[in-house]
Amino acid sequence: MTDDCQVTRRTALGALGALGVVAAGGFVMGTPATARAQVLGLNESVQDTMKRLFGDRPIRDGEALVKVDFPPIAENGSVVPISVTVDSPMTPASYVKNIYIVADKNRIPFVTRVTLAPEAGRAFMGANIRLGETGDLRAIVEQSDGTLLAVKREVKVTVGGCGG
Amino acid sequence: MADSDKVRLRLPSTIKSGDIVQVRALVLHPMERVERDAQGRIIQKNYNYVNKVIVTYLGKTILTFDTSQGVAENPFFSFTFRATAPGPLKVEFLDTTGGRFERTADIKFS
Numbered sequence: 001m002t003d004d005c006q007v008t009r010r011t012a013l014g015a016l017g018a019l020g021v022v023a024a025g026g027f028v029m030g031t032p033a034t035a036r037a038q039v040l041g042l043n044e045s046v047q048d049t050m051k052r053l054f055g056d057r058p059i060r061d062g063e064a065l066v067k068v069d070f071p072p073i074a075e076n077g078s079v080v081p082i083s084v085t086v087d088s089p090m091t092p093a094s095y096v097k098n099i100y101i102v103a104d105k106n107r108i109p110f111v112t113r114v115t116l117a118p119e120a121g122r123a124f125m126g127a128n129i130r131l132g133e134t135g136d137l138r139a140i141v142e143q144s145d146g147t148l149l150a151v152k153r154e155v156k157v158t159v160g161g162c163g164g
Numbered sequence: 165m166a167d168s169d170k171v172r173l174r175l176p177s178t179i180k181s182g183d184i185v186q187v188r189a190l191v192l193h194p195m196e197r198v199e200r201d202a203q204g205r206i207i208q209k210n211y212n213y214v215n216k217v218i219v220t221y222l223g224k225t226i227l228t229f230d231t232s233q234g235v236a237e238n239p240f241f242s243f244t245f246r247a248t249a250p251g252p253l254k255v256e257f258l259d260t261t262g263g264r265f266e267r268t269a270d271i272k273f274s
Contacts, residue, residue, distance in 0.1 A: 111234035112230065119246055120245055125242070127231075
């Protein structure tokens with residue numbers, strides 16, 4: 001009888017412990033994702049986005065090195081194919097560290113940040129993005145020495161893709 | 165949670181050692197947009213969208229995308245890597261609800 005009781009208590013405690021682990025797991029999985037989202041994609045003006053991402057660092061014109069393939073007219077703003085290629089040797093000494101895509105007229109201007117390692121071989125990224133309305137689309141390239149290069153193009157949007 | 169049915173990878177049919185290979189990756193995902201109420205205020209909730217893509221080759225992370233809701237539904241990404249040795253190339257998509265979708269391609273030289 002006494003033995004039975006102890007076993008029951010142990011089982012109960014074990015079950016409680018397992019519950020705790022499950023709860024903690026859920027917490028760990030949910031929180032960083034949300035926190036990351038809050039850090040990068042905010043509902044704000046493009047000036048605020050640029051200030052938040054780059055502070056007061058000087059941004060140079062990148063027309064010579066950065067080749068962007070943005071469509072001049074996007075018929076459907078929900079799916080806009082873009083790609084960016086940067087002329088870079090991609091060696092450990094000199095490579096492109098980040099490529100940012102920022103859409104001026106989107107309510108959340110930050111679209112994506114690509115972080116590259118020299119093993120990528122070529123500083124290239126492609127993605128399908130959303131555009132809310134006609135406006136400038138920027139690609140900002142951060143090189144391994146910290147230099148920032150920016151290129152922007154106007155993309156005309158016939159049907160917006162951000163809803164609401 | 166790893167759901168590989170939803171991820172598609174496309175690679176060239178032949179890869180030679182030292183090539184810079186372009187990969188196209190797609191995940192089937194709703195990428196929820198920001199919703200607003202009648203007054204135009206944003207409805208606060210945990211929107212379900214992919215916010216991280218991680219590309220690993222031979223066990224080393226070579227590329228990551230941090231994304232916002234500004235990426236289209238069923239997100240498509242392309243990128244390159246330098247094929248230095250045969251081995252696995254893994255593409256992992258993480259979303260804001262803890263979902264994880266991944267697929268691994270085995271890089272072989274011909």
